[in-house]
Amino acid sequence: MSDLPASTPVIVAARRTPIASKARRLAQFGLVELTSPVLRALCEDADELVTAAGGISDVVLGNCMGPGGNPARAAALAAGLGDHVPGGSVDRQCGSGLAAILDAAAPIRAGDSGLRLGGGAESPSTAPIRSIGGTAYSRARFTPQGFPDPDMPQAAEDLATASGISRLRQDRYAQLSHHRAAEALTAGRFSSELVPLGGLHADEGIGRRSGVIPRLPPLTRQGTVTAGNSTRINDGAAAVLLAPASAARQQNLPGLALRSHAMVGCDPSLPGLGAAPALQHALARLGAETSDVNALEIVEAFASQTVAVLARLGIDDDDPRVCADGGALALGHPWGASGAVAAVRLFSRLVTSGAPAGTLGAAAVSVGGGLGIAAVVEVVR
Structure with missing residues (x-):
């Protein structure tokens, strides 16, 4: 790590909840309840680093379909990070979680020495029904x-x-x-990254459809895309802890340099x-x-x-x-x-x-x- 510039962002801890299908094992958890245990686990994983840095400087989270209200700030408060920790929320649809990590890394790359948490969360089970003039719609347009x-x-x-x-x-x-x-x-191989939640200790969908995939009907007439070769609608959260390379080096922490x-x-x-x-x-x-x-x-x-x-x-x-x-x-x-x-x-x-x-x-x-x-x-x- 010695040859990395001091301001290189490094992921020094990474955690996520198990992933569950909509309306099933994680249905009772909203965005904040899904995310805050993950944020706490990250801080515990790198406790000495977080203590030496004086805490977390910011939290950036991606989300697509939630109620708004800046869930990153709410999750930071719920995680007990302190009311001095701000938060920002990102919507790049299903790229939101990775975009949030990159956004969280930007101040570090620019020379800020603070630690950042970046990630994303989605709770279709608790997402509000959206409407315009009383007419419900499933999503906003992606294009004009x-x-x-x-x-x-x-x-x-x-x-x-x-x-x-x-x-x-x-x-x-x-x-x-x-x-x-x-x-x-x-x-x-998933054990070290998972934060159990609601009695769920593993991803709910592993293996559920594999045996029936060839028998499932297409989603469109005479098509080839089916429920088996498509993903499900899911609840879950994931985040990483980002530090400058100089701080990771001082604590002798391995990681992933961005x-x-x-x-x-x-x-x-x-x-x-x-x-x-x-x-x-x-x-x-x-x-x-x-x-x-x-x-x-x-x-x-x-x-x-x-x-x-x-x-x-x-x-x-x-x-x-x-x-x-x-x-x-x-x-x-x-x-x-x-x-x-x-x-x-x-x-x-x-x-x-x-x-x-x-x-x-x-x-x-x-x-x-x-x-x-x-x-x-x-x-x-």
Whole structure:
């Protein structure tokens, strides 16, 4: 870590709740109740660092469908961080959690010595019903009138058609995600990152659909996208603790240095492709290529989307570097938290597992409306 600039942001702790389907095991928890235990766990994980820094300087959280009211500030108060700790909330839809981490890292990169918490949360179970003039709607438009704004299942179907991705290929990818997640669960590879909540100690959806995936009907007439090769609607929260490299060095803490990132726009009619150019831009800024990345977490909202992104990156569907312990198809996709879940997974796969210093990892998200967000991290010890 000695050769890193002192102001390089480093993830020194990473935690998340288990992920549960809407209206099931975490349905009684709102955004604040989901997030505050995660924030407390992060501070406990790096207690000496937090004490030496005089506490947390800010909390930034991503969220898509909550009631507003700046849930980051509310969660910081509920976590007992002190009323002097502000909070800010970010909405980049399902890229919100990763975007929040990058936003939290920005002051550190600019020379601020304070510690930051960044992550995301989503509680569809407690999200308010939205309406205009008494007419309910499920979501705001991602684009203005005159631009494509497909619902996500239709966007996934359109992408499968445009990319020539068959139903069989999608189902095989989804089954692989479940298989990997089940193996990781049995091996205990999620244990160090989870903050049990509501009696739930593991992700609720692992393995639930894997056996029936080939038999499920398509979501659209004569389509290929099904409930089995799509993710579920989920509740969950995830966050990381960010410190300047100088502070991590003083405490001798290993972590993930944020080396590069990118946010891009893409065709809103095929939003599932956004992760590919975002990751390409982030790697190019670092002077790296996909072959240099040892661990890649792509948010698997749909199998068709993930397979299409991998194809554009020149990566095989079954590459062991990609979502090695299963991705959102198996674990779940709590929209505003999913990008942060990807960061937590990288921390477990690289730091907790003992990967050597210099190992590269990356997280990438495709976002409704035609966005892509990616970050490249490096193990420091």
